[in-house]
């Protein structure tokens with residue numbers, strides 16, 4: 453028996469050690485879909501471009517699970533793509549992308565061990581990238597930077613690195629440096645091997661992988677002349693003025709290894725993929741709510757990081773995405789839901805990416821499985837077998853959009869209340885009760901406006917209580933306490949701020965903008981007004 457156990461332990465450690473679970477964080481249009489496709493193509497995970505969802509049918513398949521998605525040509529589905537690279541199992545957890553941002557985008561970061569921060573060479577750090585970076589920092593997720601679109605005109609490499617250092621407070625350490633300015637990319641040089649240049653030549657047809665060849669330093673001098681020499685000089689300058697690459701500093705979030713390339717023509721993508729294998733941490737012990745940690749070789753535990761309802765309208769199903777944190781997941785096993793102590797069976801377990809579903813029989817730490825029709829599950833839930841495990845709750849992120857919900861038909865107020873409370877529990881939106889409006893007219897709070905579309909759609913089609921949403925002009929939420937609440941209630945007529953209570957009893961003060969917040973804070977300097985994670989400022 454003990455031999456058997458240790459064989460399982462060895463296997464779990466071995467499988468976990470081969471896993472790299474990561475996400476790409478970026479602002480819309482920086483090239484996330486293109487990069488995802490390029491990574492997967494590199495690893496031969498998919499045979500043709502198009503398996504990864506793209507925008508508006510531009511490239512391939514938009515999911516047709518929800519009318520909403522079809523109508524708007526966007527995907528609201530988050531799942532994971534698994535592929536092999538150099539004997540490693542890569543789990544690329546998809547962040548819902550595009551112009552609409554939601555709490556799901558943030559929550560995905562609870563399921564990964566590393567993030568690739570994708571930066572558009574011309575645009576530099578953009579708003580959503582910064583917000584997602586803030587969440588990575590908060591969660592201690594190490595970040596690899598990929599500066600994309602170097603085949604197009606853009607900013608200077610040194611200026612981009614400067615921005616990262618100044619605005620994100622993390623030291624960028626180049627692992628790869630571009631030979632040639634943005635728009636005139638000749639190739640790449642690796643910091644660890646400046647004796648050779650990887651030259652890339654674009655094929656005329658455009659979107660195909662560029663041709664790669666390796667030049668010795670002598671050939672590079674001869675053929676690329678000043679461009680090569682400038683690249684070496686710049687790289688030398690950056691490396692000599694910084695701390696250099698250090699694995700511990702990377703894992704502690706102090707430095708970010710930097711890569712340059714062009715996802716569209718596959719330039720620098722393989723080096724990035726290699727870096728995920730070589731630098732990104734494998735799944736490790738996961739901290740528990742009451743102290744201590746669950747070791748990867750312990751019995752099974754997993755974290756529900758996303759619920760997707762109604763992916764298939766014909767079946768009205770609901771998938772709970774679980775990141776395996778420890779042990780072996782086997783389809784059909786009975787697991788316990790930590791929050792209720794109840795057990796559930798996992799007969800219907802799938803991997804889901806784009807429109808594809810594949811049945812999963814076995815999964816290891818780092819893998820993502822989708823449990824179908826596990827109605828009891830909520831975002832943030834811990835599942836386990838054997839010794840109890842409960843991971844800390846997922847944080848609620850700073851909402852920036854607020855709207856009052858009212859049933860269109862007041863005779864359906866029971867359905868209305870049921871729907872609102874279920875959407876709140878599922879984390880589709882945060883539900884607030886304002887001291888002015890009371891609980892008849894709850895305030896829906898969201899990180900991105902698309903969360904409201906999901907609410908409207910589900911209230912009508914799933915809970916049979918169509919609603920109206922009156923959008924409010926607040927943009928900032930601050931956590932306060934009882935003393936702050938008393939002051940805010942008094943100040944309510946001064947306009948621009950309001951007090952609300954979230955369903956977990958956290959008191960949130962809402963402000964129209966920074967000006968109102970600052971004015972209020974100046975007038976009442978002793979009041980507690982703390983930002984939530986990833987606020988806009």
Ligand code: G4P
Pocket residue numbers: 478479480481482483484485486487506507510549550600601602603604713714715716717
């Ligand atoms: P997203 O998922 O982050 O929103 O970005 P997506 O991959 O859809 O890419 C956005 C646009 O940027 C796409 O252009 C894509 O082809 C382009 N792109 C991505 N990577 C690169 C790159 O390395 N080099 C260049 N030159 N372009 C890149 P599009 O939607 O087809 O057309 P348009 O937006 O340019 O009109």
